[in-house]
Amino acid sequence: MAKLYFRYGAMNSGKSTALLQAAYNYEERGQRILLAKPEIDTKGADQISSRLGVERTVDFLIRPEDDVRALFAEHRRRVQEAGADALIPDTGADVACLLVDEAQFLTAEQVDDLLRISVEDGIPVLAYGIRTDFQTRAFPGSARLMELAHSLEELKTICRCGSKALFNARLVGGRFVFDGDQVAIDELSADRVTYESMCARCYLRESAGRLR
Incomplete structure (x- = not known):
């Protein structure tokens, strides 16, 4: 069964870098992936930007009112209909993974959609984001991911004093x-x-x- 993964960490813990590396790993093996992020993250517009300087355009933006499962299904059909990409060996025209950046900005209902995509549609979902806001309160999307994700992985970074940043x-x-x-x-x-x-x-x- 495909799973929903939540990989979280404080700012500057390399979340976007890890996401882009995961996307690269899938595509290097001839797999097709879809990239998404919430529209509310206006930094970089429709780009996922690593602090190391790597950027990539997302396949779709998620608005607060969007049904993420329906949106994913629409873009999955596009991949299926496109057939084999000339730059990627043909391993069957379907999506191997959905990767979501800045997942803390999703609504709780949209995180529910991610779980359904993984369990009912059989597509692994890798969601990356921060756990808490500047007042140490959980973002709605992060809180729901902590409740539903099959796998939780903390990406670590350090504070100015050298201790682990939370x-x-x-x-x-x-x-x-x-x-x-x-x-x-x-x-x-x-x-x-x-x-x-x-x-x-x-x-x-x-x-x-x-x-x-």
Whole structure:
């Protein structure tokens, strides 16, 4: 049975790099894949961008109101109808895997769709994202993935102090902030919103002990 995988980590833990590597591995073996990400992630528009400089255009964007299973089925039919790609050896015109970046921005219902794609449609789904927001609260998509995924894998990165990073602290204009909307895409606003991955100790030091 195909499975739903959730690979998560703090900012800068290499999630997009790992996704693009997984896509490359499938295609190197003659397998067809589909790439998707939520439309709300406006950074990079329709691109998945690794901090190492690797980029790739997604096959489709997911809006908050979309039925992801229906959207996937539409693009799966396109792959099936296209037949053999001249650049990829023909191993049967079907999708071998769906890869989703920034999965924390999905709705809980859309994560349910991912589970159905893996279990009922028989297509493995690899979802990548962060677990919690800048206030240490779980994103709806991440929370549902933690509940439903067959496999959970943490991608690790380190804090400024060298300890394992758990949280994602938000900075606006270079200053830490602990109030605001859950979603603020980094480096796009006039005030330059950025994020820093931090361990629990450093996060508590910057927040004066605040966790929400």
